[in-house]
Each structure stands twice: as C-alpha cells, then as structure tokens.
C-alpha cells in the first residue's frame with residue numbers, strides 16, 4: 001500500500017477524465033478534447049498540498065469515529081413475511097419480545113454509556129416489526145425524549161392516525177417500507193402474514209405524514225420492482241415524501257438470492273430514478289432526495305459527512321452503531337440477528353463498552369477493503385466500501401467483494417458525472433448543503 | 443499517455459477542471475442503509 005500511492009485515471013463518459021487517489025478520495029475531473037486530456041500542474045500542486053490532510057481525515061473517519069447510534073429490536077416478531085427479509089422466518093414467528101421493564105433497562109444503560117457525550121445519540125426502533133409493541137415504544141420515547149433522538153422503521157401495518165401525530169409532534173424519524181407505486185408489484189415483496197400486502201396501509205401512512213420532514217421511504221430493490229423505480233419516485237413526490245432509499249436487496253437469506261436484480265439493469269434504473277427526482281425537485285420547488293445516491297455523492301465531495309454507514313470500509317457495524325436484539329444480545333448490526341457467534345454480550349448483563357471491545361465486533365471493524373481481493377486494487381474502494389460483511393458471512397466468507405459490485409461501479413461513475421455537471425445541489429438535501437463549507441476548491 | 447502542462451489554456455472550450463472538498467458542521471455518521479435521517483430538524487422547515 002505504501003508504494004504505488006498516487007492518482008489513478010479513468011474515463012467518466014466521453015467528456016471527462018477522472019483523476020482519483022483511491023486511498024484518500026482526492027479527485028479531479030478533467031475535460032477531454034477528442035479523447036485527450038491535459039493534467040493541469042496546479043491540480044497536482046493542490047493534490048500534494050491536500051494529500052496528508054485528506055489521508056488523516058479518511059483515516060479518522062474509518063477508524064476513530066465514535067459510537068453514536070443504537071438500534072433496538074423491541075421484538076423479533078413480525079406480522080409480515082417478506083420473501084427477502086434477512087431475519088429468519090423462525091424468529092419472526094416465535095422470536096423474543098422485550099417487556100417494558102427490559103426496554104427501560106436497556107435505555108437506562110445506553111443513557112449511562114453516553115452520559116459524558118454532548119451530542120445526543122440516535123436510537124432507532126427496528127428489527128422485525130416494532131409497532132407490534134408500539135405502546136411500549138411510545139412510553140419509552142416520552143420518558144427519554146430529552147436524552148436521545150429517536151427513529152422508527154416500520155411496515156406501517158399497525159400504524160394509526162394518532163401514532164403518526166405522536167411521531168410528528170415528537171420529531172421522531174420515521175421510515176416506511178414500500179417497494180412499488182402499485183399494489184400488485186409492492187405486495188409481491190411486501191407480503192403480510194395473512195397473505196395480502198402492506199401497500200394500502202403504507203400509502204395511508206404517507207398521507208398522514210403529509211410531507212413531514214422526518215419521513216423517509218425505504219424501497220428494497222429486487223427483480224420484481226427494479227424497472228419501476230422512477231415510477232415510485234414520481235408517486236412519492238406526489239405524496240410529498242422528502243427522502244427515499246432505493247436499497248439493493250441483501251442476499252443474507254437464501255430466499256433472497258433468487259430476487260437479486262441484474263446489476264446493470266439496477267444501475268440504469270437507479271440513474272433514471274435519480275434523474276426523475278432531480279427534474280421533479282427542480283420543476284416543483286419541492287425536493288425528493290434519493291438518499292442512498294445522495295450518500296454516494298457525499299462519499300466523494302465530503303467523505304466524512306456520509307450518513308449511511310454500510311457503504312464505507314470498515315462499515316459502521318460495531319463501530320458507529322450497534323444493534324440490541326429483543327433478548328438483549330448486542331450484535332454489530334441487525335443483519336447479524338440470527339448469528340449468535342457475533343454477539344458481543346447482553347445489554348441486561350454486560351456493558352456496551354465490553355461489547356465494543358469484544359472479538360466479534362473487532363472482526364467486523366477489521367473487515368476492510370484492503371483485505372478483499374479485487375477491492376484492494378479498485379479505485380472506488382473507499383466510495384463503495386464493499387458491503388456487507390453480514391451478507392458475505394452468510395454466503396461463506398466475509399472477505400468477498402460486494403454482491404452488487406458492478407452496480408456500485410456504474411453509479412459511482414454517474415455520481416462523478418453529476419459532480420462534473422454541477423448538479424449536486426439537486427441531489428443533496430437543501431438543508432444539508434447549507435451546513436457544508438468548502439475546504440478547498442480548484 | 444498523460445501529458446502534464448501549465449493549465450493556463452483549457453482545451454475544451456466551456457468545461458473546466460473541477461476538484462473540491464467540503465466539510466460538514468453536523469453529520470449523523472451512524473445510520474445503516476435501513477434508515478437515513480435520525481436527525482429530524484427541531485423546528486418545522488418549510489417544504
């Protein structure tokens with residue numbers, strides 16, 4: 001690694017050449033003329049000047065960032081049966097469930113762990129379906145709202161109007177799962193336990209939230225909906241949804257493997273969805289952000305401002321966040337829910353610090369792109385991050401490149417094109433751009 | 443072949459070389475792909 005450091009060059013469409021230091025994400029986009037390009041001397045000067053500082057910034061972001069988010073799985077059970085779900089169906093049917101007392105114990109322990117830290121930690125209620133125990137969650141939020149920022153991820157099946165009001169009033173982040181703009185397609189992958197789907201309830205929820213700033217929609221992209229992403233963006237924009245994630249399906253469970261969309265098809269459709277989002281945002285003056293693509297842009301222009309910790313190496317699991325499952329077990333990420341060997345302790349018995357320094361957590365923190373064949377020579381390794389270790393563990397070996405490698409390459413190239421065309425302002429949330437400042441500019 | 447030359451003259455007429463880096467005063471740094479924004483603004487923002 002020490003030798004051979006420097007800029008690598010690749011084409012971004014026909015018009016641009018990208019110069020990139022893969023080890024610290026210094027980049028320059030240089031116009032081409034009949035395929036030729038001239039590397040400006042002063043770009044090299046800028047690179048030499050900024051190199052050390054960028055090295056340090058990325059190093060600290062990768063290895064010295066603090067724990068700041070805890071996912072709590074209040075119940076492992078679910079009222080749905082989505083075919084790709086990474087939680088085994090056995091758990092979703094008979095899994096553990098926290099009591100109100102358990103929940104209070106867990107939150108008290110988390111509060112104690114963060115007592116000397118100024119920034120409020122984020123607590124996200126997740127797992128299988130958290131609204132199965134919504135009264136317990138809302139009571140916990142009432143008690144701890146001054147201590148934590150809260151988020152809830154749900155399939156919306158049990159959401160009622162007054163719940164939406166409570167969530168809005170308390171400024172709680174809310175993620176609703178919806179895979180398509182039509183019931184027939186959505187309900188193929190978002191299947192309820194009784195056999196229907198969540199389309200009607202999820203759309204009703206969007207109407208109740210009515211443009212609430214803390215709302216985001218998660219769409220899990222499979223071969224069922226991959227060619228309908230743009231349509232979904234249009235639908236959600238009409239419903240005033242400010243942010244949507246178009247996440248690749250993780251192949252953690254065998255059942256999900258058959259649902260994987262083709263990489264190039266997914267890339268083309270994601271790009272189309274981003275173009276749709278930009279056009280709608282521009283024309284209407286009301287923004288819809290494709291969150292996972294915005295995150296790729298951030299990875300390039302402000303790597304340490306990234307919000308999503310899957311697409312970074314090592315990922316944020318067991319590092320910037322961890323998951324407490326319903327039986328109290330602490331795992332690096334919810335994806336490890338059924339892998340007992342990744343437990344770093346139990347929140348009812350052992351400390352959060354001991355989980356953080358446990359062997360399984362270290363194993364995830366040391367799963368870095370430098371150790372993965374192909375990724376170790378890939379120019380995009382610190383933009384893509386080669387997710388995800390849990391998925392790869394389930395597939396036999398954590399040191400494998402991302403299942404969606406070709407997809408990532410395409411969208412990263414597209415992200416550089418967006419930057420070259422000065423369209424970043426349409427991609428990032430307006431509020432987040434205004435908080436950012438230039439450290440240098442060629 | 444990579445040519446290095448003073449950049450006083452840009453070859454392509456309208457297009458310039460671009461390179462920048464930004465810093466964010468407030469970052470969330472902690473969410474998985476499942477949830478995007480745990481940090482909902484305190485005050486209502488105009489939509």
Ligand SMILES: C[S@@+](CC[C@H](N)C(=O)[O-])C[C@H]1O[C@@H](n2cnc3c(N)ncnc32)[C@H](O)[C@@H]1O
Pocket residue numbers: 078084085086087126127128129130153154155175176177218219220247248249250251252253256476
């Ligand atoms: C596991 S669910 C838990 C919360 C709630 N039951 C729900 O569906 O929103 C959280 C999110 O993970 C997504 N998800 C589940 N299995 C996945 C997989 N294999 N790959 C990617 N996302 C997945 C779901 O679509 C959902 O948006």
Ligand code: SF4
Pocket residue numbers: 078079080081082085086087092127128129155
């Ligand atoms: S609703 Fe959520 S937890 Fe339940 S099966 Fe679907 S993705 Fe899994």
Ligand code: SF4
Pocket residue numbers: 369374375376378379380381382384385386387401402404405406408409
């Ligand atoms: S998964 Fe593919 S795109 Fe990502 S770092 Fe590895 S080789 Fe590069």
